[in-house]
Amino acid sequence: MIEVSGLIKRYGAFTAVKDLSFVVRPGEVLGLVGPNGAGKTTTLRSLAGIIPATAGTIRIAGQDLAADPVAAKRALAFFPDEPRLFDYLTVRQHLAFVGRIYGVANPEALAQPLLEELEIADKAEELPGALSRGMKQKLAIACGLLHSPAVMFFDEPLTGLDPLGIRRMKDSILKRARSGATVVLSSHLLSLLEEVCSHVLILKKGEKIADGTLAEVSARFANGEANVSLEEIFIRATGGTES
Amino acid sequence: MIGALFYLRVMSLRNAVVSRFRRLKQPKYLVGAIVGAGYVYFAFFRGFHTGRAAAHHGAYPGPVSLPPDLLPTVLALGALALLVIVLLGWILPDQRAGLTFSEAEIAFLFPAPVRRRTLIWYKLLNSQVAIMFTAAIITLVTGSWQFLGGNALTHGIGWWFILATLHLHFIGASFAMTRLMDQGITPWRRRFAVLGLIALVAVVTLAWLWRDLRAPQGSDFADFRTIADYLSTLLASGPLPWLLLPAKAVLGPYLAPDVPAFFLALGPALLVFVAHYAWVLRSEVSFEDASIAKSEKRAAKIAAVREGNWRAASGAIKARTPAFRLAATGRPEFAFLWKNLLSTFPVFRPRTFFGVALAVVAGCQWLGTMPGYRGALAAVGVVALLVAAYTLFLGPQLARQDLRSDLLNADILKTYPLRGWQVVLGELLTPVVLLSAILWLALGTVLLAFHPPGFQWLSPALRLALGAGLVPLVPVVCAMQLLVPNAAALVFPAWAQSMRNRSERGIEMLGQRLIFVAGQFLVILVALVPAALAAFALIFATQWLIGAVAAVAVAAVAVLVILIAEVWCGIWWLGQRFDKFDLSLELRP
Numbered sequence: 001m002i003e004v005s006g007l008i009k010r011y012g013a014f015t016a017v018k019d020l021s022f023v024v025r026p027g028e029v030l031g032l033v034g035p036n037g038a039g040k041t042t043t044l045r046s047l048a049g050i051i052p053a054t055a056g057t058i059r060i061a062g063q064d065l066a067a068d069p070v071a072a073k074r075a076l077a078f079f080p081d082e083p084r085l086f087d088y089l090t091v092r093q094h095l096a097f098v099g100r101i102y103g104v105a106n107p108e109a110l111a112q113p114l115l116e117e118l119e120i121a122d123k124a125e126e127l128p129g130a131l132s133r134g135m136k137q138k139l140a141i142a143c144g145l146l147h148s149p150a151v152m153f154f155d156e157p158l159t160g161l162d163p164l165g166i167r168r169m170k171d172s173i174l175k176r177a178r179s180g181a182t183v184v185l186s187s188h189l190l191s192l193l194e195e196v197c198s199h200v201l202i203l204k205k206g207e208k209i210a211d212g213t214l215a216e217v218s219a220r221f222a223n224g225e226a227n228v229s230l231e232e233i234f235i236r237a238t239g240g241t242e243s
Numbered sequence: 244m245i246g247a248l249f250y251l252r253v254m255s256l257r258n259a260v261v262s263r264f265r266r267l268k269q270p271k272y273l274v275g276a277i278v279g280a281g282y283v284y285f286a287f288f289r290g291f292h293t294g295r296a297a298a299h300h301g302a303y304p305g306p307v308s309l310p311p312d313l314l315p316t317v318l319a320l321g322a323l324a325l326l327v328i329v330l331l332g333w334i335l336p337d338q339r340a341g342l343t344f345s346e347a348e349i350a351f352l353f354p355a356p357v358r359r360r361t362l363i364w365y366k367l368l369n370s371q372v373a374i375m376f377t378a379a380i381i382t383l384v385t386g387s388w389q390f391l392g393g394n395a396l397t398h399g400i401g402w403w404f405i406l407a408t409l410h411l412h413f414i415g416a417s418f419a420m421t422r423l424m425d426q427g428i429t430p431w432r433r434r435f436a437v438l439g440l441i442a443l444v445a446v447v448t449l450a451w452l453w454r455d456l457r458a459p460q461g462s463d464f465a466d467f468r469t470i471a472d473y474l475s476t477l478l479a480s481g482p483l484p485w486l487l488l489p490a491k492a493v494l495g496p497y498l499a500p501d502v503p504a505f506f507l508a509l510g511p512a513l514l515v516f517v518a519h520y521a522w523v524l525r526s527e528v529s530f531e532d533a534s535i536a537k538s539e540k541r542a543a544k545i546a547a548v549r550e551g552n553w554r555a556a557s558g559a560i561k562a563r564t565p566a567f568r569l570a571a572t573g574r575p576e577f578a579f580l581w582k583n584l585l586s587t588f589p590v591f592r593p594r595t596f597f598g599v600a601l602a603v604v605a606g607c608q609w610l611g612t613m614p615g616y617r618g619a620l621a622a623v624g625v626v627a628l629l630v631a632a633y634t635l636f637l638g639p640q641l642a643r644q645d646l647r648s649d650l651l652n653a654d655i656l657k658t659y660p661l662r663g664w665q666v667v668l669g670e671l672l673t674p675v676v677l678l679s680a681i682l683w684l685a686l687g688t689v690l691l692a693f694h695p696p697g698f699q700w701l702s703p704a705l706r707l708a709l710g711a712g713l714v715p716l717v718p719v720v721c722a723m724q725l726l727v728p729n730a731a732a733l734v735f736p737a738w739a740q741s742m743r744n745r746s747e748r749g750i751e752m753l754g755q756r757l758i759f760v761a762g763q764f765l766v767i768l769v770a771l772v773p774a775a776l777a778a779f780a781l782i783f784a785t786q787w788l789i790g791a792v793a794a795v796a797v798a799a800v801a802v803l804v805i806l807i808a809e810v811w812c813g814i815w816w817l818g819q820r821f822d823k824f825d826l827s828l829e830l831r832p
Contacts, residue, residue, distance in 0.1 A: 050657045051825045069822075074660040084655045088586040090562045096569050100578040101659050107571050127562050 001025055002047065002151055002182055007056035009042050009206075016042040018206045020056070024184055024199065026150070029177045031197035032186040035238050039206040040186040041155055047184065048078035048153050061150045061182075074102065077144035081156035083136040085128040091115070091139050092124040095146055102147035114142045118168075133160040141172070152176060154185035158192060170196050190230045202237045209237050248357075248365040256372060263749060271735075272751045279754030287383050311500065316471050317391075318498050319478035322490035325405070329490070332413045333437045337430040339421045339533040342366045342414070349538050359527050363414075367523070370410055378402035392500030400505075401497025404512045408493045411519035418526035425528070444486070451481035489515050563589050575661055579669030580676065583644040587677065596680050603684060607691035617694075624693030631685035634678055639724040640760065642674035646729045646821075650736065653824060664818025667729070671814070674725050679718040686713050700791075708792040712799030719806040723770055726813040727763040733820045774805040 002024040009017040017039045024030045032040045046053045049065050049072065058065040061075035089097060092111065099107025115121040118138040120131075128136055137160065144152070154173065158166050173196050177183050187193065193200055194214070201211040210217050214230070221236045222228040266272045342363065344352070352362060382399040393401070423433050456477065463473040478487070492515045495508030566584040569577070584591065610620040649656060649670060656666055690706045778798040786794035 045654070048658050050654050052823055070660045070662060073658060076658070078655075078658045080654060084652050086582060086586075086652070087560055088563075089582060093565070093582075093585065097578050097582050099571060100569055100573065100581075101575050101661065103572060103575070103660075105571065125562060127560060129560055 001059075001061060002030075002184065003057070003059040004047065005057045007043070007046060007058065008054045009039070009046050009051070010054045016206050017046065020203075020206075020208055022201055022208070022211055024182050026180045026182050027177055028199055029173060029183040029185065029197045030199045030201055031193035032184060032201050032203060033188075033190070033193060033234060034203035034209075037205070038203040038238075040203055042206075043203065044078070044153050044155050044184065044186055048076060049073050050078065074147070075149060076151040076153065077147070077149035078153045079140060079144050079155065079157060081159045083140035085136055085139060087128060090125050090127055091120060091131075091142075094139060094143055098143045098146050104147050107146060110146055111142070114145055118142050118172075134162060134165045137161060137165070137169075141169075145176075149181065151182045152184070154183070154187075156187055157185055158187065158189060190234055194230050202234070204238050245361060245364065248352075248361065249368070252365070252368055263751075267751070271755065275754035275758065276749075276751035277754065278757050279750035279752070282753065282757055283750060313471055313475075314498065314500065316475040316478065318491055318494055319483075319487055320474070321494045321498065322487040323478070325409075325490040325493065326487060328409065329412055329416075330437070330441060332416050333420070334434050336417060336420060339417075339424060339530070342530050342534050342537075343541060344534050344538050345541075346538050349535055353531060353535075359530075360524055363524060363527070367411070367414075367520075371407070374406045374410060375403060378406055391498060393497070393505060394502075397499055397502065397505045398497060401494075401499070404493055404496050404516065408512075408516050408519055411516070411523050415519060415523045415526055418523065418528045418530075421528045421530070421533075422526070444482075448481055448483060448486070452477065452483075455480050566592050575659075576665055576669035576672060579666070580672040583648075583670070583673035584676075586644050586648070587673070591677055591680075596684070599684055600687065603688050604691065607688065610692070620692045621694065624689050624691075627685045627688035627692060631682055631689060634681045634685060635720070635724070636764070638678045638681070638721070639674065639728055639763070642677050642725075643728075644673040644677075645670040645725060647732045650732055657821075657824075662818060663821035664815050666821055667814050667817045671722055671725055671729065675718050675721045678721040678724075682717045682721065683714065686710070686717070704792050705795065708795045708799075712795055712802075715803055716799060716806070719803060719810055720771075722810045723806060723813070724763070724767060726810065726817065727766045728759070730813070730817055730820075731759060731762070733817060733824055736824075770806075770809055774802040774809075777805055778802045 002022075004023070005021045007017055007020040008015065020043060022030070032043060034040050042051070045051045047058055047060075047065075049069055053066070058072075060072040063072035063075065065072040085094065086097070092115075095107060095111040095114075098104075099111070104110060112121065115124060118141060120135055120138050120142070123131060123135060128139065131139065152173075157169055157173070161169060170192070173183055173185070177198075185192075185197070197214065199211065199213055200217050202209040202217065210220055212220075217237070218228065218230070218233050221233045223236075267276055344366070352365070378399055381402050382395055385398070391398075420430075420433060424430070428436075459473055463469050478484070492508075492511035496505055496512050499505035499508045563585065565581055567581065569581045607620065607623065610616045610623070646667065659666070661669075687710060690710050694701075778801060781798040781801050782791075782794045785797055789797070
């Protein structure tokens with residue numbers, strides 16, 4: 001479960017995220033959407049403990065991220081848009097390293113099924129330099145899933161994936177959510193939100209414009225019209241501009 | 244079309260210069276530029292001016308000049324060296340000719356209606372900037388080679404002739420070799436042909452020399468002058484003067500002893516240069532495929548260099564076996580040691596350390612028992628002392644398998660369920676282990692091999708006590724040394740980022756690096772003062788009571804405690820800093 005209350009993130013005089021509050025429950029998939037510069041990535045990075053929030057409270061699986069960051073981080077996984085890997089570690093060595101960092105009891109036993117599920121088992125002894133963009137993404141996902149996180153953050157999860165990879169990624173997110181994980185993802189792809197997300201939160205210039213289930217948000221901006229597309233809802237909600 | 248390409252080159256150069264000046268508005272570049280300029284002035288120009296002034300006022304007789312009769316020998320030897328370089332250019336390459344273009348140049352120029360010959364001309368024009376710059380730098384660095392005669396300008400132009408002609412020759416040779424490949428001649432067949440030709444010329448030359456010259460005798464090697472005389476005769480005999488003629492022409496302007504001789508040498512040098520230029524422009528071969536492959540490699544290399552990843556840039560990354568097996572459970576800090584050791588060379592393994600240690604002990608013991616080898620033992624001690632000093636002071640700049648290398652992964656490191664100090668400690672472990680191992684070996688060698696006169700008081704027992712004291716001290720001192728550059732990476736990430744990019748050059752980057760090295764020395768000196776004072780006070784106060792050996796041991800413990808406390812404070816503070824570290828904020832322009 002993710003509980004966010006009064007989250008503010010400032011960079012000097014510039015406020016990137018303004019007084020953001022929301023709750024995501026286990027099994028829910030929240031889609032963060034908004035125009036460029038809306039504060040989606042900043043929000044995700046604050047929630048994952050990568051950057052310190054200026055104000056507000058973030059609770060991850062019941063743990064206060066500011067008060068007990070280690071306990072909160074033990075429950076989460078963050079998947080950046082660009083996979084960040086260590087150049088000198090093979091696929092298997094990545095998993096061994098992450099397993100030790102998270103204190104996973106038997107990482108080798110858990111790693112093999114993960115590699116097979118993500119179809120990179122045959123690349124286990126390869127370095128990241130020998131992997132394609134999609135393979136690297138899969139390795140980053142395997143590293144994130146190794147400690148069975150209760151909360152997952154995906155930043156633009158479909159970047160650089162081929163159609164088959166996109167399908168697998170969607171399935172993977174839904175599978176984790178169905179098994180009780182709490183998922184937040186940010187994406188520009190509205191079709192991804194329609195297919196994967198149970199809830200949506202629209203941001204603009206760091207402020208929450210709307211949140212709720214897809215149906216609730218659609219109803220709010222449909223103005224009584226039937227069959228309004230999510231794209232149209234998004235444009236109406238954000239005013240059709242970045243500013 | 245040539246006008247457009249010329250415009251591209253000139254504007255690119257102009258904009259590069261303007262942007263370099265503009266960034267001086269940022270303090271980190273301005274301060275770096277001031278320090279760098281000061282260093283260059285004091286290192287190169289000041290000595291040059293003061294030397295001239297002193298010579299002018301008769302303070303000293305001026306630089307030693309090369310005797311005029313030796314000039315032909317020097318010229319012939321230089322030409323021989325140039326000839327060897329040229330021949331290597333015909334033997335070593337195994338790739339098709341590929342002129343180096345940037346990715347943007349390939350994207351814009353290759354599909355454009357530009358003739359291949361024009362592209363070659365453009366590349367030649369492009370290379371001139373780098374060649375002129377290199378010639379200027381070499382002239383500056385070798386400014387004291389005034390014994391060759393000439394002046395800075397003749398030397399600069401001379402270097403340009405050498406570098407530009409060599410550059411043209413290598414391009415022409417690569418085109419010729421590509422043409423051979425197109426005709427089905429493999430690189431190995433070509434190498435055999437070139438080596439065969441060289442062997443043939445060598446045999447003919449030697450036979451000629453054998454007929455005309457006597458074999459060298461012991462008296463020919465009596466002193467420098469007799470060696471020079473014999474070489475002079477040798478290089479002026481048979482076909483050698485003719486073989487070396489083009490290379491001599493290229494070297495002529497550089498080795499001209501005065502201005503009239505320089506102008507006389509310009510003609511032949513220009514003739515060789517123009518001949519090469521015509522050869523290259525007329526040798527049109529298909530270089531596009533190789534250029535694209537080269538450009539992609541270059542782009543990947545630049546990206547790796549910008550991330551500070553020099554081993555990736557050299558394409559040397561290979562999957563390797565870890566130095567030790569990482570257990571599934573245990574302190575997470577050791578996972579960083581395990582990970583970062585994988586990024587070092589495979590030679591850094593415990594078995595290497597113990598093997599070298601065994602060899603050092605056995606070697607020093609053996610040398611110690613041989614009275615005739617005392618000098619060699621002393622030399623080993625001096626070399627080990629130099630290695631230790633070098634490792635201690637410059638090691639932290641070279642062993643960078645810590646936060647400095649991982650800062651770009653800070654996003655991921657910060658999601659780990661670890662306290663900041665744990666990440667910092669874990670990241671520091673690898674360079675600490677590497678530098679400590681080298682220092683232990685070097686200092687151990689010093690203690691075993693160094694027996695200078697007047698140091699008889701350094702008894703074996705005292706040496707043992709010193710060694711035992713140094714074992715725990717070395718890693719702590721290394722950790723302290725490494726804290727400084729790691730703190731710089733976290734406290735001044737923008738500075739550290741620009742310095743990580745070693746492809747960044749210029750006087751301001753030189754200045755930035757000097758500031759960092761000086762800062763590191765200063766911090767270490769300040770940090771060592773309390774420990775050093777405590778050690779001296781303890782040794783002075785206790786050696787009368789408990790003896791020198793015990794006093795050293797007591798002092799070592801005190802120093803260790805003080806240094807550990809300082810290092811721990813540093814790690815804890817850096818951990819706090821890491822917890823609050825916001826890469827996106829820190830690296831904002």
